[in-house]
Amino acid sequence: MKYYILLSLLLLGIFVNAQDNQGVIGIKGGLNLATFTGAEDVDFSRIISFNLGIMLETKLSESISLQPEILLSAQGSKASIDSQSADNRLYYLNLPILLKFYTSDRFSFDIGPQLGILISAKQKSSSSSSTDNDIKTLFSDNDIGLITGISYKFVSGINFSARYNFGLKNIINTNLYSNENKLKNGVFQLSIGYYFKK
Structure with a gap:
């Protein structure tokens, strides 16, 4: 956990330092269409959830920018086995660091790695009316x-983005399950944001 705290503080330091120089800070929020991938014996379907956070764009050149973000992202999937179904909600603090390649003054292609820190995970079964299980x-x-993903920003500071999060890591706890049981996150995100002008 100390590692995650240090990484979060490092990203916060990047935000503060870049804001003092050439960076422009902003806020964003939007919808997630999330599911799990990787398991063959379970029928997974998408759930609709949300993302919310802050971002900072710093120019590296005329056509390339660096954009770190700190996002609260609700992910997961609906799982169906036989006649039973369960709604799984995983809440992450996501820390993406994106390179933005501009093809015009407003439009960019975005790509970069993301670290996700699991905050909580809840499940609600279709066969139970009780509160969510931890x-x-x-x-x-x-x-x-x-x-x-792709992004478009207006002169006013309003911007739109569409992206996909390809999960690269098995998110099943391997201390409890064998490596044969694998799940990965797959999340399509639509967001609207606003860059604050200096």
């Missing part, structure tokens, strides 16, 4: 992904 111990406390 399933955090079933999952790894971190995730690694690759982000690809």
Whole structure:
């Protein structure tokens, strides 16, 4: 956990330092269409959830920018086995660091790595009307992904983005399950944001 705290502080330091120089800070939020991939014996379907956070864009050249972000992201999937189904919600603090390649003044292709820190995990079964069950111990406390997407920003500071998070790591807790049981996050995100002008 100390590692995650240090990484979060490092990203915060990047935000503060870049804001003092050439960076422009912003806020964002939007919808997630999330699911799990990798398991053949379970029928997974997408759930609709949310993402919310802050971002900072710093120019590296005329056509390339660096954009670190700190996002709260609700992910997971609906799982169906036989006649039973369960809604699984995993809440991550995601720390993407993106390179933005501009093809015009407003439009960019975005790509970069992402570290996810699992905050909580809840499950609600279709056969139970009780409160959500805590399933955090079933999952790894971190995730690694690759982000690809596109963005468009207006002169006003409003911007839109669409991206996909390709989970690269098995998120099942291997201390409880064998390596044969593998799940990965797959999340499509649509966001609207606003860059604050200096």
